[in-house]
Structures are given as structure tokens and as C-alpha cells.
Amino acid sequence: xxxxxxxxxxxxxxxxxxxxxxxxxxxxxxxxxxxxxxxxxxxxxxxxxxxxxxxxxxxxxxxxxxxxxxxxxxxxxxxxxxxxxxxxxxxxxxxxxxxxxxxxxxxxxxxxxxxxxxxxxxxxxxxxxxxxxxxxxxxxxxxxxxxxxxxxxxxxxxxxxxxxxxxxxxxxxxxxxxxxxxxxxxxxxxxxxxxxxxxxxxxxxxxxxxxxxxxxxxxxxxxxxxxxxxxxxxxxxxxxxxxxx
Numbered sequence: 001x002x003x004x005x006x007x008x009x010x011x012x013x014x015x016x017x018x019x020x021x022x023x024x025x026x027x028x029x030x031x032x033x034x035x036x037x038x039x040x041x042x043x044x045x046x047x048x049x050x051x052x053x054x055x056x057x058x059x060x061x062x063x064x065x066x067x068x069x070x071x072x073x074x075x076x077x078x079x080x081x082x083x084x085x086x087x088x089x090x091x092x093x094x095x096x097x098x099x100x101x102x103x104x105x106x107x108x109x110x111x112x113x114x115x116x117x118x119x120x121x122x123x124x125x126x127x128x129x130x131x132x133x134x135x136x137x138x139x140x141x142x143x144x145x146x147x148x149x150x151x152x153x154x155x156x157x158x159x160x161x162x163x164x165x166x167x168x169x170x171x172x173x174x175x176x177x178x179x180x181x182x183x184x185x186x187x188x189x190x191x192x193x194x195x196x197x198x199x200x201x202x203x204x205x206x207x208x209x210x211x212x213x214x215x216x217x218x219x220x221x222x223x224x225x226x227x228x229x230x231x232x233x234x235x236x237x238x239x240x241x242x243x244x245x
Contacts, residue, residue, distance in 0.1 A: 008037070008045040057120025057147070058093035059085065060113055064129045068099055077125055084152055085123060094119060114138070123150045172216035178204040180226065183216055 009017070014034075015025045025046070028034045035047040061081040065074045074097055085092050094116075098109040110130075113119060122142070124130045130149065131138065139149050175181040176191030178201035190202040191212075199209040219226060 005049070007048040009048065011044055011046060014046040014048075058118050059090045059121045059123065060094035060096060060116075060119045061085065061092055061123045062110065062113060062130060063095075063097045063125070064107075064110075065099055071099075074099070077129070081123055081125055081152070090121070090123070114142075117145065117147075120147045121150055122148070123152065125152050127151050172220065173209065173213040175216055176201045177212045177215040177219070178207055183220055 011022055011025050011029075014020075015022050018025075025034065026044075029036045029044065029046070035049070036044055037047060038044050061078065063074055063077045063081060065071070065077070078095060078097055082092060082095075094113070096109050096113050098107055100107050113122065122130075127135050130151075135149070142149055171183050171185060173193075174189050175183050175186070176189065176199070179190045181190045191200055193209050194200045194206065197209045198206045199212040200206045215226075
């Protein structure tokens with residue numbers, strides 16, 4: 001048995017619930033994309049109809065590896081997902097492949113996929129291919145939107161890949177930003193942490209250790225960001241005095 005629930009909300013409420021601008025919602029009304037009614041007072045109400053019929057949506061697969069060295073694994077991961085979807089009878093509408101750390105919460109392709117409301121099912125091979133942390137919260141939000149995350153294998157993922165990601169992240173705190181030290185493993189690093197969360201560089205005094213790490217993360221994301229040297233930095237390095245950030 002099917003039933004229908006009807007809800008009427010103001011444009012401002014609809015815009016807030018769907019993360020849209022007021023003008024965008026109004027344009028959708030004028031274009032006939034949204035059902036609405038106008039009261040005698042001039043107030044416009046968006047009509048939202050909902051029933052218990054399952055949503056018809058699109059399926060996407062998401063594949064990720066941590067570095068370009070694993071491109072071969074990225075292709076095989078994609079093929080395994082396509083084979084799985086074929087066996088389940090899913091028609092794959094979108095294939096998303098991405099290279100980046102699972103610890104990175106600013107992956108553009110994943111962000112675009114999550115914002116695409118036409119995609120109602122996202123299929124991944126392992127939970128850690130989607131994200132290292134916070135996957136359960138994302139699943140809850142997707143469920144609230146009538147969408148789902150389908151994980152093929154819920155057993156432990158690639159531990160070696162995880163260690164590589166953790167090591168790569170750790171280099172950002174060990175390498176000296178002020179010395180523009182290359183962000184990788186070194187036998188001897190140019191700088192080091194000293195007392196009270198400060199980081200001492202080889203040539204340019206000391207800087208807050210957290211700022212040193214954060215600026216190195218920026219260098220990893222945008223390699224040419226500080227190509228003109230440390231003069232590009234708006235944070236003034238601190239000399240060895242009792243100053244705390």
C-alpha cells in the first residue's frame with residue numbers, strides 16, 4: 001500500500017534544508033522544477049511530496065589509492081567494483097577514481113560525489129578506501145538523504161597502505177618549513193622539536209611546531225605555493241624566546 005505525505009515550507013526553509021540560495025529556489029519555481037502555491041498574502045510555499053516508493057537513483061563506484069605509485073591497484077580496484085556491480089545487477093552511472101590520502105578530508109572528487117544528490121548508492125571495496133576515519137557518520141548523513149554507502153568487504157583493509165599514509169603525514173611535522181626542507185623521510189632532519197611545542201629550524205630560528213606542520217601540509221597540497229621562499233609566509237617566525245602561540 002502506498003501513501004503520500006505532503007509538506008509545505010517557505011522558500012527560505014527549503015533553501016536552508018537543501019543548502020541552496022533563496023534566489024536559486026525561486027528560479028526553480030519559475031522554471032517549473034518545483035511545485036509550489038502562492039497564498040493570498042503573497043507568501044510562496046514549496047510543496048514537498050513523499051511516499052513509500054523506493055527512490056530511483058544512480059549508482060556510483062569510488063576507488064582510491066594513497067599515491068601515484070599505486071595506479072595499477074587503482075585500475076584493478078575499479079575493475080573489481082565494476083564486476084561486483086554487474087553481478088548485483090547495478091547499472092553504474094559514475095566511476096570516480098582518486099589518488100590521495102584517506103586521512104585527507106579535502107578530496108575534491110569525493111566531495112563532488114557526496115554533493116551529487118542524483119547518486120543514491122555509492123559502492124566501495126573497503127571502508128578505508130572511502131575514508132580512514134568518520135565513515136560511520138557519513139553513512140548516517142547519506143541515510144538521512146535516502147542514499148546509501150555499500151561496502152563490498154568489511155574486513156580490514158590494506159594495512160601497508162595505511163602505514164604509508166601515516167608515515168607521509170608524519171613527515172610534515174618532522175621536516176623544517178622555514179628551511180624549505182623536502183617533505184620526505186631523511187636520515188638527518190634539518191630541524192627538530194624543542195620545549196613547549198616549538199620547532200627549531202636550521203637557519204631561521206624557531207616557529208610553533210603546529211604551524212610548521214600545517215604549512216608543510218600546504219606545501220604538499222600546493223607544491224608551488226611557497227616557491228618564492230619563506231617571504232611568502234604571513235606568519236612571522238619566532239626567535240628562541242618564551243613566546244607561545
